[in-house]
Amino acid sequence: MDIVLTLLTIIMTAATPLLLAALGEMVTERSGVLNLGVEGMMVMGAVAGFGGAYVTGNPWLGILTSILAGMLMSLLFGFLTLTLLANQVATGLALTLLGLGLSALIGESFVGQPGIKLPTLSGIDPLVPFSLVMVAAVSWFMFRTKMGLVIRAVGNSHTSAHALGYNVIGVRYLSVLFGGAMSGIAGGYLSLVYTPQWVENMTSGRGWIALALVVFASWLPFRILAGAYLFGTISILSFVLQAQGLGIPSQFLSSLPYLGTILALVVISGNKALTRRNTPASLGQPFVPDR
Amino acid sequence: MTSTHGTPLLEARNIVKTFGSLRANDDVTLTIMPGEIHAFLGENGAGKSTLVKMIYGALQPTSGQFFWKGRQVTPASPSVARHLGIGMVFQHFSLFDSLTVAENIALAMPGPYDLPALSGRIAKVSASYGLPISPTALVGDLSVGERQRIEIIRCLLQEPQLLIMDEPTSVLTPQEADQLFVVLKRLASEGCSVLYISHRLEEVKALCDTATILRHGKVVAEVDPRRETAASLARLMVGGDIHAIKARASAVGLGKPRLELRHLSLPADGAFAVPLIDINLTVNAGEIVAIAGVAGNGQGEFFDAVSGERTVAPDMLCLDGVGLGGRSITFRRKSGAAFVPEERLGHGAVPSMTLSQNMYLSRHAVDPALVSSGVLNPEGARAAAERIIKGFDVRKGKPDPEARALSGGNLQKYVVGREMELQPKLLVINQPTWGVDAGAAASIRQALIDLAQGGSAVLVISQDLDEIFEIADRIAVISRGQLSEPRPASEMTREEIGLLMAGAHERAQGGSPGETSHAA
């Protein structure tokens, strides 16, 4: 029983950053914006979170700085894609490249420093229940409130939303910023909870997996929850198998999450019936109000 | 119901709107009285949509004023206009495919967000005006006529005093249009004014109390349409010179069969697409066959299948007796066919490529002057583009402009010219004159007739019944992916076509709910 509980805790710990980042990206994509820079926002959140906690000595302030860093990065993305109408795919890649480089530069003096772990509340990392609450909150917001409806509408047809008098660009900025904040927390979780220290490139592709999760979940919050926990299980599985000493090379086990992501994408993308209703129709298309 | 005295509901005074060097509206003045159905007539590009978008707050005038019940107002945004009591049904609907009917309507409603209560109100309005619709249906699954109902209900729920309708019947069958007129007359009788934008003269005569006629951005007349003839209205609209098409001898059954479709079927591709079901049709050399139908009934899919953008079984499509159903569009072009799709920008031409670069698009495999052994010949492409620009009178700003810099009519002339220049044995053309000004439309129709006269088979897909009657030898109607038996144009009436558009010929395939077609 204890082993099950421990395993579950470990799975939750591994799943939480994916869950947080994917939830944020889901809202961004629902508004019709494809931000491929999750990895970059996340790694900036991680370095800023560590730095914030390191400088102030308060890990909660670290979480705050990680949110701010994620939002700043997403604001940069928003300015390029929404105001300057730059290609969203390219800008997302740029955000990731910049984030990885900038975090390495900023974090240079943090390497090897002892981390400050976010205190647990009666044995539970507070961000774990927070992430679960966010699933319910985001789901309620997207499907039960007018603002959520507006976001979905903007993502479905920006021209129609504009014709009805909605501020397409404004709605998208907010959605992008929310995505940035969530990616920031996800990064902060890595450097303040998961492995409380700063390591260069410590996100190691989690941002990309989160992006895949959004597709895998066909843009539905509770499916993101399921998907994140599935991936948490896969990555823990590789640790467990390694500990068992079955003689499987560690590199093969480490590649399981990446192969699992590909498999998940294939299964879901091939199934048109699952994706057709929820895929935001204007995803990735820049909006230019006509004259 | 027209009141000729008292305060006008809406007055537009001396409205000017310029886009760059173009004066879309030039000193336009318009007065709408309470409870009247006011027609706003003009050709494509005359500036009708520009003015109503300003009334609705979607555009701002360069200069001029609006008065609402005698008080000056500034409709700065659609929500301001809606607050005043102005509702608008756009020609291009502002709907969201992946949302339900109720969600779509909620997006346009002020106040608290309460979907169940709203659904109740929708049901009530839809019942009382005879506009059947299910609040929980996904918009993507609905027909164009049903979508228009959503737009109308969306306006009615806000109890407007002025309802603007932009070319509402262009997407309806004649019978559906009649139903719409009943709703509009009832609204007017309840005191709601209607601003009715159209270029269809007969319906304006049948429906409207007053007509303001716009030409090249200027108001040229305000008349009582019931006292005018269609011809006199047309003269005001186009400015005297009405383009007449050269009459020709009927060519039905003269030539040998060129295009034969036998039991052509194609499954739906994607969430909201239409499948093609058992289509049979022969187009002979020397004739023009037209396919009528309301938008969204499978015309696009039909074009894809006939052109080879999507392939079918080999014997489903024959050109000059050879089964080409399984062959690509390139192979069909090599066999002497040519195609003009509905969408000019982004389908028939690449928007950001120049006209000479767009020459390769349909000719890279069939024109040795443009391509030799896989290598492009820019000189050849420029010369060919030049010939088409001259031959089809394509007006443009600079020598070799990008396709997107051309007006709709001029780009259509270019695309049609590009396909016709090689004298194809078969030409398939989807919506030949959609959104094209009258002059260009007439020259395109003339070119189609001339091509058929020269022994080619011409297959026209069109929503415009006037156009169809003008050029077609035989007519068939497409409805939900099924095609009616083609019959000589001289034997068919608009009413018959209307019934076919509503699906009178369909075999029992399960009609969509909520779609009613009443007998004429």
Next chain:
Amino acid sequence: MRLEKRAERSSTMALASPFIAIALTIVTAGLIFALRGNSPLQALYVYFIEPLTAIWSVEQLLVKASPLILIGAGLAVAYRANVWNIGAEGQLTAGAILAGAVPVFLPQWQSPLTLAAMMVLGIAGGMAWAAIPAFLRNRFSANEILTSLMLVYVSQLLLDYLVRGPWRDPQGFNFPKSVTFAEGQLLPYVTSGIHAGVLVTFVVALVLGYIVSRTVKGYEITVTGLSPRAARFSGFSQSRTILFCMMLSGGLAGLAGAFEISSVVGQLQPQVSPGYGFAAIIVAFLGRLNPVGAIIAGLLLALSYIGGEAVQTALQIPDKITRVIQGILLFYILACDTLINYRIVFSVPALARA
């Protein structure tokens, strides 16, 4: 401030925008140096100018630029068609693995065919690795951005496994490295510092430039990217284009991997590239998605690597700055490209009087 769409692309801006972007990047880099307390002018000189003042460092520049140009030119072609292969780093690794198999398994084989076999295997490795996302996209419409990127991690782990496990040099004191390649398994040098791969790179980029601008194949790729619907009307198959672009860019990345291990690196080791596959994304955009433009862009990016090393040695500025500068450069390029299709208007929209 607002953007107004131009009626047509501005060809002046299309030429000017990379230069504006470069200028802005240099200014920003100067600011970063100043913030760190370095003299910006001195640091900029060491970073951007000094590497160009000695023959040996210019040669080094060309050698570093070679993989960037080779991969960047391939990516430029793919991105033209909206085929977003961002896994070039993985395809490079796969190419290196397959090419490296020759010296690992046949350490004695040193005929003229050895190098040819290594290069062919490198290309094949890159192509095979790129064919996976292409197939998954065509068959299951799985997003190639995500799948190609995931495969980067997989190929790196595979290489890591090989050089730590079965392919480790038995005489290598347990270092995670393969055998050192023999003389006949290394690329010949045309000058003291430039290997033959550099020449191949330039030829490939020029040939690709010709294909893109003057052949039906290039037209097909461009039309597919600009307007998929028009491409279908033109008779071009999207899945064929996707496969072609992935195989081309993957094959070139694989070739770059083969070049790297048979010249600069000289053996297989856990890391065979300092992120060339990702930096080449920047090369493709900076080169205006044109293979010939990729030559200039590749040289510039190579300068950023060498400059980074230079400022680290001379001024103790961490070479992490390189990736920051590269990232900033890409941002500026994307921002400046807006000016090609839009003009900036500084005016308050005329308000109707109330």
